[in-house]
Amino acid sequence: MMVLAVQASRDVDLISFQAPDEEPAVNHAFTTISLMRKVAGAAFVIVNLTAMGTALAQDRTWKECELAEHDPERSLAACSRLLSRPSTRVHAAAFHNRGLAWAAKENLDQAVSDISQGIQLDPQRAYRWQERGEIYTRQGKYLQAIADITEAIRLDQIPRAFRFHTRAEAYRGLGDLTRAIADFDEAIRLDPVARSFRFHDRGNALRDASQYDRALVDYETAEKLAPTDAWILLDRGRTYAKMGRSDAAKNDFNTAIVLEPSNAELRRYIGVELAALTSPSPSIPPLRQPPVPPQQPPGAGPGPGGPVPETPEACKKFPMLCS
Secondary structure, three states: HHHHHHHHHHHHHOOOOOOOOOOEEEEEEEHHHHHHHHHHHHHEEEHHHHHHHHHHHHHHHHHOOOOOOOHHHHHHHHHHHHHHHOOOOOHHHHHHHHHHHHHHOOOOOHHHHHHHHHHHHHHOOOOHHHHHHHHHHHHHHHHHHHHHHHHHHHHHHOOOOOHHHHHHHHHHHHHHHHHHHHHHHHHHHOOOOOOOOHHHHHHHHHOOOOOOOHHHHHHHHHHHHOOOOOOHHHHHHHHHEEEEEEHHHHHHHHHHHOOOOOOOOHHHHHHHHHHHHHHHHHHHHHOOOOOOOOOOOOOOOOOOOOOOOOOOOHHHHOOOOEE
């Protein structure tokens, strides 16, 4: 902007050069008109550049406000700057994005508060209701989640698979498995691409509803679509366990660990499932009570004079968990 202003000043100096003496009046008139045009042009450029600079600064701030999931701290700061300005059309979006940033930081109450502000300012956007509904699901507030996602479905002119899928998750959390399965059915019908997680999640709902055979069909489909997903095998193994098919369950658990041998969370879940498979019924006492290990004196440890540490019981029963 400064360079253009200097250039305009130079143009004025050039225009003020004295014209020939024989045509002073005409030359003066042309000089004055040209000068006015140059000054006006320079002023127009300066004003426009000032406006562009402001717009670019706002655009940068807006782009940072949109970084909710990738850089929530920058997003919070940028959205707050936008909200500190006089009320504008971007306030609803700024509240929404700041809410998503709070959600990325696991501050779900503040996330709901900000997204609710966005909904108050602009209630006709389906995605605002959708996002708040998904956060309600994360909070375990399933009735509110269902209401919000239902409103998102109503506002959206196009039926979308992900909306029905997320509402199905809320119905499943609520324990309404009939509606959950119906929404999973609709999500699978609407999605032009077969996605493993849709079949996996519907399989879980079917298992919860004791529809084990249908659940197994969905797990088979999901496994074909994602053959390296160990969590599908975990859930299918759980289904086999509920059906009393212990060997099939153990086989799935073992294969899951082979797929993800370093996944501690997966091993923990499988350990729980295997313990449940092998634990005796409360009404049937075990054939032999395990010996009670001797009390270790305070300060005693492994080594000479101390007890030799034993292999954990779970590792003895299921070496795959500790290998």
